[in-house]
Amino acid sequence: MFFSDEYFMGIALRQAEMAFEEGEIPVGAVVVCQERIIAKAYNQTERLNDVTAHAEMLALTAATQYLGAKYLKDCTLYVTLEPCLMCAGAIYWSQLGRLVFAASDDKRGFENVKQTVLHPKTILIKGVLQHESEELLRNFFKKLRT
Amino acid sequence: MFFSDEYFMGIALRQAEMAFEEGEIPVGAVVVCQERIIAKAYNQTERLNDVTAHAEMLALTAATQYLGAKYLKDCTLYVTLEPCLMCAGAIYWSQLGRLVFAASDDKRGFENVKQTVLHPKTILIKGVLQHESEELLRNFFKKLRT
Numbered sequence: 001m002f003f004s005d006e007y008f009m010g011i012a013l014r015q016a017e018m019a020f021e022e023g024e025i026p027v028g029a030v031v032v033c034q035e036r037i038i039a040k041a042y043n044q045t046e047r048l049n050d051v052t053a054h055a056e057m058l059a060l061t062a063a064t065q066y067l068g069a070k071y072l073k074d075c076t077l078y079v080t081l082e083p084c085l086m087c088a089g090a091i092y093w094s095q096l097g098r099l100v101f102a103a104s105d106d107k108r109g110f111e112n113v114k115q116t117v118l119h120p121k122t123i124l125i126k127g128v129l130q131h132e133s134e135e136l137l138r139n140f141f142k143k144l145r146t
Numbered sequence: 147m148f149f150s151d152e153y154f155m156g157i158a159l160r161q162a163e164m165a166f167e168e169g170e171i172p173v174g175a176v177v178v179c180q181e182r183i184i185a186k187a188y189n190q191t192e193r194l195n196d197v198t199a200h201a202e203m204l205a206l207t208a209a210t211q212y213l214g215a216k217y218l219k220d221c222t223l224y225v226t227l228e229p230c231l232m233c234a235g236a237i238y239w240s241q242l243g244r245l246v247f248a249a250s251d252d253k254r255g256f257e258n259v260k261q262t263v264l265h266p267k268t269i270l271i272k273g274v275l276q277h278e279s280e281e282l283l284r285n286f287f288k289k290l291r292t
Contacts, residue, residue: 051239089232
């Protein structure tokens with residue numbers, strides 16, 4: 001059976017929805033290795049009172065714990081928002097195989113830095129379920145303002 | 147009583163020495179708030195099997211847990227090596243008041259990025275106990291090769 005990038009991003013989006021329901025900025029992430037999900041996480045900066053508790057950081061740490069390996073060369077990280085520099089730095093250290101993100105983050109996304117931040121071997125794919133993620137984020141900030 | 151930057155960096159260096167003794171790349175960090183140390187940590191990437199377990203990340207998380215606050219505007223982070231992009235990103239999110247580092251990291255340090263990575267309000271001081279930190283790192287990599 002073949003699972004598409006859209007399929008796994010859909011699961012990351014459900015993680016983002018769980019963040020939304022808890023009043024966290026809705027970002028979700030999953031790590032997939034050989035078509036199997038080995039880690040799921042959503043942003044918990046408010047709940048954990050920890051600015052480093054982004055969905056990607058939690059998912060990367062959970063994935064390495066699961067594998068018992070420090071590197072994620074054969075894994076794909078799906079995340080609903082373009083990673084920030086902190087998360088991109090962590091992705092670099094993990095030597096991630098593939099990074100797939102949905103919505104872009106024009107303000108704090110790692111692509112705002114002109115230099116390459118990712119590991120040279122990391123394949124980058126963007127825009128998968130972009131509109132769904134953007135809508136969720138828009139709804140969150142709209143709700144926050146009212 | 148007045149404690150100098152050298153005093154607190156000396157404590158960060160002792161953390162780095164603990165990393166050294168455990169076979170970790172010797173980097174140590176302390177967070178100081180109103181002349182009181184509220185967090186100490188050293189690099190534990192090997193022990194925790196986690197590429198995100200840099201001294202700075204562990205110290206920042208411990209500091210926010212201690213304070214019960216997400217931001218470290220009135221705190222100083224002392225770290226024995228120039229932070230990488232991941233750690234600089236975390237430092238950005240924490241809105242740290244002052245960052246003091248010892249040795250520079252010409253390869254993976256955040257200053258290799260041309261753009262400003264730190265929060266505009268974060269004061270940056272470098273080179274405090276630089277030689278001591280460099281020597282510890284040199285000894286570590288020399289030992290690793292033999």
